Amino acid sequence: MDEILSVRGVGVNFGALRAVRDVSFEAQRGKITAVIGPNGAGKSSLFNLISGAIAPSTGQVFFEGSEVTGNSPDKMLRAGLSRSFQITNLFFELPVYENLRLAAQYLEQGRGWLRPVASSAQAEQRVRELIRQFTLHDKVNELAGYLSHGEQRRLEIAVSLASRPRMLLLDEPTQGMSHADTRETETLIRNLATEHGLSILLVEHDVDLVMNLSDHVVVMHQGQKLAEGTPEQVRANPQVQAAYFGEHQEKASC
Secondary structure, three states: OOEEEEEEEEEEEEOOEEEEEEEEEEEEOOOEEEEEOOOOOOHHHHHHHHHOOOOOOEEEEEEOOEEOOOOOHHHHHHHOEEEOOOOOOOOOOOEHHHHHHHHHHHHHOOOOOOOOHHHOHHHHHHHHHHHHHOOOOOOOOOEHHHOOHHHHHHHHHHHHOOOOOOEEEEEOOOOOOOHHHHHHHHHHHHHHHHOOOOEEEEEOOOHHHHHHHOOEEEEEEOOEEEEEEOHHHHHHOHHHHHHHHHHHHHHHHO
């Protein structure tokens, strides 16, 4: 298998709290890997360790064979790893087009910041590609703050892709979405992997979406990895059923 991301024994302590303990797993190139678990399981902390938002107390992170442990998010981006955020992170007072252009300006590698906008050829080309890929033609001049929640989340994914990353980390991409928007986002994420060859790691609360979408699932519980495998293997795991799916089913029936 062709791994793109390798997480080896990572952990982090916040004072006396051991938020993540000795977690290891691998994500394969061009595949969708999901991290799930009950509230407080350590999913977000693990995600932040991998993306560079916080530095691990123990362990190592490798991306495409190179160690990136503790690298800042901007260094991660330069390495080819981009992320979205659980809380929508856009310039709400700017149009959709400008949100995309500002993100795509990264492709100029510092050469475009002092140039007129019209001369930023790489950025402009990337914006056109994203508008076409995400069918944003009717929204380019609309302020990001006026978009629906589902449209904002889709725009944030487009912004995250502006730098042409080889791996995308998605933090709760369907949080707060309607059922229709969730299904649309599921299709979008699947197409990014299957049609564009993008490697994806996502933290997600929607179990049904994860099981339908993912190639590999990592289950967190009380800061540790409880299990991992294909969606079918994870669903059949007695420990996972007791610690997570039973709780999930109880909530769904309430």
